[in-house]
Amino acid sequence: MKALILVGGFGTRLRPLTLSVPKPLVDFANKPMILHQIEALKAAGTTEVVLAINYQPELMLGFLREFEAQLGVKIICSQETEPMGTAGPLALAREILDDGSGDPFFVLNSDVISEYPLKDMLEFHKAHNAEATIMVTKVEEPSKYGVVVYNEQTGNVDRFVEKPQIFVGNKINAGIYICQPAILDRIELRPTSIEKEVFPKVAADGKLFCMELPGFWMDVGQPKDYITGLQLYLESLRKRFPERLANGAHVTGNVLIDSTAEIGEGCLIGPDVSIGPGCHIEPGVRLSRCTILRGVRVKKHACITGSIIGWHSTVGQWARVENMTVLGEDVHMSDEVYSNGGVVLPHKEIKASILSPQIIM
Missing domain, CATH: 2.160.10.10 (Hexapeptide repeat proteins)
Known part of the structure; x- marks a missing residue:
């Protein structure tokens, strides 16, 4: 399997630490943030990881070379010349992600720390014959987030509601996805949001499912x-x-x-x-x-x-x-x-x- 990690740009929210190293290389619990994710992807069967990045790719790759050999995972950079949002990087890396096998691939936001139940998520994704599966997590104040409205029996996503003022649910997108290569046909090579422009279309076709994340979740970007x-x-x-x-x-x-x-x-x-x-x-x-x-x-x-x-x-x-x-x-x-x-x-x-x-x- 393959995976793409959305690394993004300058890590301004975590300055001054990101003035010394790119945000994914900032240590969290005594190892670089991104290493937590790569280890979890490796454990779930991933053999190749693409880092979608537009800031200091040489530094990132140079640092990760030792872990590439240690973990037995191929790590490459897909460099953006302009910020491409959360979907554009998938189009940019299309030739890598769609190798003709039809196998799904993981997509992760680099800020997210959790227990990464990626094997369970992959089984869920295959069992539901989904075009895409997103991990959701429960929050106390859903009005601060974009809420995922879905059928709790089947996991089928109905719609997304941005910062609802009346209660429609308390599950939000956790920034961990599995996608079939077919989703790439929906994404143009331009700055695009996977959450706002791509997933709603997949949901409208009845092909988007979600699984509730067990354990903890946190965006550690600040x-x-x-x-x-x-x-x-x-x-x-x-x-x-x-x-x-x-x-x-x-x-x-x-x-x-x-x-x-x-x-x-x-x-x-x-x-x-x-x-x-x-x-x-x-x-x-x-x-x-x-x-x-x-x-x-x-x-x-x-x-x-x-x-x-x-x-x-x-x-x-x-x-x-x-x-x-x-x-x-x-x-x-x-x-x-x-x-x-x-x-x-x-x-x-x-x-x-x-x-x-x-x-x-």
């Missing part, structure tokens, strides 16, 4: 949702692979610590924390609801909560970092500094407190 997604992901690990989580007197709740990270005495870490490779957490540090990326040093008695600390940064002694602070790569905070929602661009030194949320250029 810092607040990234931290929420981490919490959901770690809770999922607790249920499925508890041996991957850290334990000990210094750990509370769900925590992921790379084996090369060093943790000092008297720390309290968790809940909902990931600590990347080569990190050095000095004695007396308090971490909760945060991500510490590769090569970070957190000095004695610092406190970090609800934040993301970028690669090779330093947080000083007795510093306090909170309220969705995001430090870019190679940012160095002095001792006893406070950050309340600061967004700090790469390669900066912070000597004064950031008392209210702001961008530090």
Whole structure:
């Protein structure tokens, strides 16, 4: 099988991290976001993955070469010269996706983190003889989204309702699809939305089905949702692979610590924390609801909560970092500094407190 991942453009919502690497290469739970998806696709039988991208394809491919060999999956880029929406990339990659076999292919949005039940989805798709199958997920406030209205007995999609003001359902598109090659005949080589222009036509012909996503789902394309997604992901690990989580007197709740990270005495870490490779957490540090990326040093008695600390940064002694602070790569905070929602661009030194949320250029 083949798959296409919609990588897209500049990742502006996740800056300043995406000023250093393309968004799909930003680490989530100690591995690049896109690697979570490629591993799941491999497990479902995918042998070739197409990355639909219009930003830094050479960097992306160069980084993924080692994983290509490791996973035994062919990874190629389909580069857009202009933003092509969510359907245009399928037309652009048509010759790759439609190899004459008639086999279906997966389409994924690169921001989505879930348990990826792709094998179950493929069985569902084949059993319903669908032209396309979409994964849907339940939300608490459907008025914020485009709602999928469908027959819950058969899975047959009736229509889509954008941000309904009266209740029509609470299931939304989860950004995970399986399509037959025939769908490519519906897509022109131009910027096109698969959700608004293609799927409604497939639904009108009675050939669009949906399957409810079991487990968690989160679009992690912005810092607040990234931290929420981490919490959901770690809770999922607790249920499925508890041996991957850290334990000990210094750990509370769900925590992921790379084996090369060093943790000092008297720390309290968790809940909902990931600590990347080569990190050095000095004695007396308090971490909760945060991500510490590769090569970070957190000095004695610092406190970090609800934040993301970028690669090779330093947080000083007795510093306090909170309220969705995001430090870019190679940012160095002095001792006893406070950050309340600061967004700090790469390669900066912070000597004064950031008392209210702001961008530090």
